[in-house]
Amino acid sequence: DIQMTQSPSSLSASVGDRVTVTCRASQSISSWLAWYQQTPGKAPKLLMYEASTLESGVPSRFSGSGSGTEFTLTISSLQPDDFATYYCQQYKTNPYTFGQGTKLEIK
């Protein structure tokens, strides 16, 4: 199975900050990577797929990059709605594994 490892596991930041979350795959997954946002009590929401393609309706302050085994999710200027948990997921092959999550908290 492909293991997905996110760093950091948690992060404190302020409104307006630029933040980056990293996701590493245990083997190459090309660009078969998605990012999801989950706020407490809500279902996950797709932000990005194919590593860098923004899902329709997602604000442009979100961006993604990377290929192979290392990927990043960047939020250019944090807004209050962005404080949530973020998950990466590889979909190169089943089982379609998720990272353990990165909790973004208000400083």
Next chain:
Amino acid sequence: EVQLLESGGGLVQPGGSLRLSCAASGFPFSTYAMTWVRQAPGKGLEWVSIISGSGTSTYYADSVKGRFTISRDTSKNTLYLQMSSLRAEDTALYYCAKSSGNYFHWYFDLWGRGTLVTVSS
């Protein structure tokens, strides 16, 4: 409106069975693969199973293989997850999700609100 609505969760004893349903609306159901993802209380996301749009291909996580069966009824626009030999570690919120992408490369672009399964005596 494009939405997914799960049902069928509840409290079940270890070793018991349960069938989850996911009613889809607002999109051509038979065109898309569908998946189940679960989240144990306070934990991260775990992919459980996926079924192709035609229903001919199914895949499972090792943790549920042989115990869970995914299926779909295109006449009812409904996805199912039949769960048997349930264990305490199956306790989780179960989400269904619409799956998009290329053949076998599926990401999950629409999620339901989830249905809670609790396995306890």
